[in-house]
Amino acid sequence: MTWLRGGLKLAAMTSLPPAGSLSRIRIGSAPDSWGVWFPDDPRQVPWRRFLDEVAGSGYEWIELGPYGYLPTDPAVLAEETGRRGLKVSAGTVFTGLHHGPEVWDATWAHVSDIAALTQAMGGSHLVVIPAFWRDDKTGRVLEPGTLTAGQWRNLTTGTERLGREVRERYGLEIVVHPHADTHIDSEENVTRFLDATDSSAVSLCLDTGHYAYCGGDSVKLIETYGERIGYLHLKQVDPAVLAEVRAEEIPFGPAVARGVMxxxxxxxxxxxPVLAAAQRLGVDLFAIVEQDMYPCDPDKPLPIARRTRAYLRSCGA
Incomplete structure (x- = not known):
């Protein structure tokens, strides 16, 4: 085990696959890698440019990103993606299910539109991101960073219900995304969540960057909870910037602007090693590149995307 700056630990590289051998891993990218966090923001790359550039970088799969950034008319979106050779792997939803049954109706109203579009586009997954406990722009604390026992029960039972209803109504699998500044973040909280939820209803979207940001070891998680890994987001953390972020208690949004990812x-x-461990699970997995870069110069993402795709090919993907 190698220790790096900022207290992160990394499993030794062993048994890495030769190029082209990651046959169970389907590589894609997402609007996030083009600095897109919101449905409409003048600082973001226009959606047509994103589609042109993600296809031109060699990716076949994409996520929908924030609902409303890409066209929400399935016929329009299918035409735009199809002529560029792109396919949709997943949509993304934000939830606050730890607040209990009283938020279910509002949650479902948000989820259903995105799930319907994902289904219409042939996607198979819905990435579920828990609510932030502090504002990702201002750092204002919105609620305690630690859940009560009752809130944990609300979170786990509500997520199970969401998983079952999304599957029944839309034929999609939910994958819960551990995320910085949410209640599902560290190894302790991720494993607590997995241990308390039904594996038939809830899987995990392991985001390698967020998990490292919160001190977790992605290879260890895959090897320990492999049957719960339903999806991957690929990103990396700069250990030196992360050390500053931790020391200064900077919230996630400003940390991204500082270049932590x-x-x-x-x-x-x-x-x-992450991809090799995922390949050893023996199941098909999406691995979607997400390099948080909001906000960024509109000319910055394309060269990075091309280099990242070439790098992943060198890893065998």
Whole structure:
């Protein structure tokens, strides 16, 4: 085990696959890698440019990103993606299910539109991101960073219900995304959540960058909870910037603006061992590149995307 700056630990690289051998891993990218966090923001790359550039970078799969950024008319979106050779793997929803049954109706109203579009586009997954406990722009504390026992029960039972209803109504699998500044973040909280939820209803979207940001070891998680890993987001953290973020208690949004998420392979965790561990699970998995870069110069994402795709090919993906 190698220890790096900022207290992160990284499993030793062993049994890495030769190029082209990650046959169960389907690589894609997302609007996030083009600095897109919101449905409409003048600082973001226009959606047509994103589609042109993600296809031109060699990716076949994409996520929908924030609902409303890409066209929400399935016929329009199918035409725009199809002529570029792109396919949709997943949509993304935000939830606050730890607040209990009283938020279910509002949650479902948000989820149903996105699930319907994902289904219409042939997607198979819905990435579920828990609510932030502090504002990701201002750092204002919105609620305690630790859940009560009752709130944990609300979170786990509500997520199970969401998983079952999304599958029944839309034929999609939910994958819960551990995320910085949410209540599902560290190894302790991720494993607590997995242990308390039904594996038939709830799987995990392991985001390698967020998990490292919160001190977790992605390879260890895959090897320990492999049957719960339903989806991957690939990103890396700059350990030096992360050390500053921790020391100054900077919230996630400003940390991203400072460059805490960096271009592979310059950060941690190393992605070759993560991909090799995922391949050993023996199941088909999406691995979607997400390099948080909001806000960023509109000319910055394309060269990074091309280099990242070439790097992942060198890893065998």
């Amino acid at each position: 960096c271009e592979p392979p310059s950060g941690v965790p190393e992605l070759e």
